[in-house]
Amino acid sequence: MALNTSADAPIPVGQVSRLIGGWIDRLGAVWVEGQITQLSRRTGAGVVFLTLRDPSHDISLSVTCRRAVFDRVADIVSEGARVVVHAKPEWYAPRGQLSLRAAEIKPVGVGELLARLEQLKKSLAAEGLFALDRKRQLPFLPQLIGLVSGRASAAERDVLENARLRWPAVRFEVRNVPVQGVHAVPQVVQAVKELDTLPDVDVIIVARGGGSVEDLLPFSDEQLVRAVAACRTPVVSAIGHEPDSPLLDLVADLRASTPTDAAKKVVPDVGEELTRIRHLRERALRCVTGLLDREERGLAAARHRPCMERPQRMVEEREEQVAALLERGRRTLGHLLDRADSELTHTLARVVALSPAATLERGYAVLQRADGAVVRSADEVTAEEKLRARVAEGEFTVRVTP
Structure with a gap:
C-alpha cells in the first residue's frame, strides 16, 4: 500500500523499516540456489551464518540457519560449494538488513551440475562461441606470454620451467589469482582482460592443475567464457588433466591437456628448431648439389655431342650435300641437254630429209x-x-x- 508522505510530512526511518519487514513477512518460503562464499560456525553457537552468492550476477544474500540444519550437510558442504536452500526471507528492522532463514540445505549434485553445464554449452555453441573459424593461429615464437595461474602452484611451475627449458629467452607476464572458490571467476576474468590490453603480450595461457568437477567449475563459468571469446589475443586453455574438459577448453584458441603440454605447444624447442634448421640446410644443400650435378652432366653430354666437338663438321656435311646436289644437278642438266641435242639432231635430219x-x-x-x-x-x-x-x-x- 502506498504511503502518503511529503517533505513536510515525512515518516521516521524505523516506521519505514517496520513496513518493509511487514511486506517481506508476507512472502512465503522459497528455494534458492547459490554458492557459499562465507561460512561462520562459532563453537557452541546454535546458529550458523553463511553468505549465498550468485556468481553470474555477483549478488549475495546473508543466510542463517539452526546448527542442526547445517550439521546434516556439514560433511559435504564447505565454502565454494553450490547448494539449494529452502528459506524464508526475513527483515532485521534495527539494521535494515535482508537475510534468509534456512530450514533445509541441499548440495547440488554432480549430475545436476553436469546437466546444467551441458545446457550452457549448447546455448554458447548456438551463439557461435565455439566455432572453429573463430580460432586464431598462435605465433611461432611469442616474445611475451601472459600466464594466469594460482600463486606458487604446480601449474605455474610446469609452464614456466618447461617453457624456459625449451626457449630460455622467453618472457612471461604472470597474474596469480585464485583458481577455485568463490573469488576465482572475477579475478581470472580480470587477469585475462588485463593481459589482453597489453600490446606486447602475444598469447595468454590460463593454467590450473587437475581437480574434481566442483573444483573446475570456475572455468566453465559463462562470464569467463565470454571474456575469453572477446579477447583479441590468442588464449590457450591448460586446465586439469586429459579427462578434464571445462567450457574454457572449447572457447580457447588452443586446448592443452596439461600445463606442461601448454608450454610445449606455445613455445618452440630451441634444440628441435636448430635440428630442423640443420636438416633443412642439409636438404637444401642436397637439392642444390643434385641440381648442379644434373646440369653439369647435361653440359658434359652437350659438349660431347659431335656438333659441339667439331662444329665445322656440320659445314663439311652440308658442303658434301651441296656438292652432291650440284653434281646431281649437272648430271641432270647434261642428260637434259644430251636428250635435247639428240632430239634436235633427229629433227634436223627429218627436216633435211624433207627439205626441197x-x-x-x-x-x-x-x-x-x-x-x-x-x-x-x-x-x-x-x-x-x-x-x-x-x-x-x-x-x-x-x-x-x-
Missing part, C-alpha cells in the same frame, strides 16, 4: 612461171612460154616447145 633442197640435190628441178608460181602440171604452161628452172646449184631459163 635435198630433193634438188638428187637432180630434180623446180619450174616457176614468171609470176613465181610453181608449175605442177603440163597443162599449166603454154607453147613458147619462158619458165625459170631452179636446180641445186642455181637457176636458168627454159622455153616451152610444142
